[in-house]
Amino acid sequence: MEIIMRHLLNPLDFSTEEIDALLDLASDIEANPTSYKTVCSGKKLATLFYEPSTRTRLSFESAMLNLGGSVLGFASADSSSAAKGESVADTIRVISCFADICAIRHPKEGAPMVAALHSSIPVINAGDGGHQHPTQTLTDLMTIRSLKGRLSNLTVGLCGDLKFGRTVHSLIHALARYTGIRFILISPPELKVPDYIREDVLKARRIEYREVQNLDEAMPHLDILYMTRVQRERFFNEEDYIRMKDCYILDRAKMKLAREDMFVLHPLPRVNEISTEVDDDPRAAYFRQVQYGVYVRMALIMTLLEVEKPC
Ligand code: CP
Secondary structure, X not given: OOOOOOOEOOHXXXXXXXXXXXXXXXXXXXXXXXXXXXXXXXXXXEEEEOOOOOHHHHHHHHHHXXXXXXXXXXXXXXXXXXXXXXXXXXXHHHHOOOOOEEEEXXXXXXXXXXXXXXXOOOEEEEEEOOOEXXXXXXXXXXXXXXHHOXXXXXXXXXXXXXXXXXXXXXXHHHHOOOXXXXXXXXXXXXXXXXXXXXXXXXXXXOOEEEEEOOHHHXXXXXXXXXXXXXXXXXXXXXXXXXHHOXXXXXXXXXXXXXXXXXXXXXXXXXXXXXXXXXXXXOOEOHHHHHHHHHHHHHHHXXXXXXXXXXX
């Protein structure tokens, strides 16, 4: 019988039932971390990062080390043979000789898919250009489920750069599969969600959504506010970036407009879009979100390597 190797390239690669199972495993890891400390003994994770990262790369590494495995990899294209012109296809063939699983971040959309086509080990998309960031989405889903107790019947505000923000695209795709989800999309006109998200996801699935510019008006209606950074690295024109970079700044005054049971998420890094005065608000969940990211990546590594849950 042929064994089908699984990758995670897109947030929809897993069914909602598989995501529920993965989040259940992540929650069990959170509750019983010592039970998992040797389950990946002898296994190696390669992190191939062609773009800068703090959270994703180090949380993958932390996840594998927590499972008793080992890590290897590179943190920039310049420190790999990509600088000499090696293709992603060739690199992944080589990495397949060194590791059991890999996480790849690349500025070009679709690069992790190319890697998966040439790989003999599971490939995880750790962010490709302005396209998708599925492990951030799993992290966001675990955070929302842990804080709100559900992934359905929620009004979710997404604020900032909705055009280039891959975490936003992935989260809309993922949440659109749950019942009773409503989106309020808060952005300047130049940074609205791409047409394919509006047409192929929101309209195609008949999801209730509104596109607005004013964050204050949206605040009282939200269960979750997902803030994002305006990403300098995605702009072709510095003038446009400077004009839009501070278009939304969440501060204490804006938080007063929100419900007591609303939570603020942000994939991080933040620049100015959340004032540090919000950090002490119990509804500010963005650093807790980082911790959930480790549990979820531990569960994902176990799932893709088909490692049994300890008894
Ligand atoms: N959230 C996220 O992708 O952060 P890094 O760019 O630091 O990995």
